[in-house]
Amino acid sequence: MHMTGHYPPNPRGSRLRLGLLALIAVSGVCHAQSAVTAGDPALSTPAPSLASCVSCHGVLGAGTATGGPRLAGMNPDYLAHALSMFKAGTRASAVMQSVAHDLSDSEIRSLAVFFSAQHPPRVEGAHRPLPAMVIAGKRLAELGAAPDVPACFTCHAADGKGSGARYPGIAGEPAAFVISRLHAFQARAKAGTPVPGTMTAVAATLDERQIEEAAAYLSVIDP
Incomplete structure (x- = not known):
């Protein structure tokens, strides 16, 4: 091509x-x-x-700061x-x-x-996330949060690189996209009981602060 x-x-x-x-x-x-x-x-x-x-x-598919x-x-x-x-x-x-x-x-x-096969630089957001948000997001991504928030990397593989056809890479995704996508999963969860283990079910356990923390961290790590 x-x-x-x-x-x-x-x-x-x-x-x-x-x-x-x-x-x-x-x-x-x-x-x-x-x-x-x-x-x-x-x-x-x-x-x-x-x-x-x-x-x-x-x-080159680098993503955009607007989502x-x-x-x-x-x-x-x-x-x-x-x-x-x-x-x-x-x-x-x-x-x-x-x-x-x-x-x-x-x-x-x-x-x-x-x-x-493309490897453009990460997209810089309109505002750099606060260090405290990035640190908290790293903890969520790697360890999750007790009692019912699983680690992002449990499914999306080490460093958020993704795994096969089912679990996409999430490292380097623009923060606006991560927030929007998790909100969409939450809306889906409200429409009906989500299947355990799906992103819809996981998103339903997150509060807005956790969503913003995860988005902040994922947006600053290399894909």
Whole structure:
């Protein structure tokens, strides 16, 4: 999925190449894209212009301070699984469902592999979190809080790097996104009894201070 790849001669492939060229010109990371596509036959298939992704998720999927989630460095199996759920309508998001609706399996794989191999810097928030918030968030992430708040890293793996298709990496996610996502889980918990062990159930145990602490810590650690 880089500008020197071989694409079938069709208009969609042309649009993809134009989108990639524009992205490369902005980010200066042509070498990273070459590394992504090397040896992966899935990336010879055209995919949608990356402009539609980076408009919400930031350049190279770094995320945004206003709450656009980070995709860069995420496990490709998780990204592909999430896109497949959006496509099927089993994961809610009007924007993402419209984006994923017409994606083929090979296009989903191409996007997942591309973003998984990107490593842009963390997004700096509008305000740096207070050290006390970061320290408290670290404790939550690593140890949880008695009696019923589990450690974030129990499911999301050491240092929040993520684990397989089910548990995404959470390290380096913008604080605004973490807060918004946990609020969404809490709203879901109020709509019905959550299944034990799910993020919906976990979020239901958190108070607002804990949500802000976890978000503060996750936003300052490297993905």
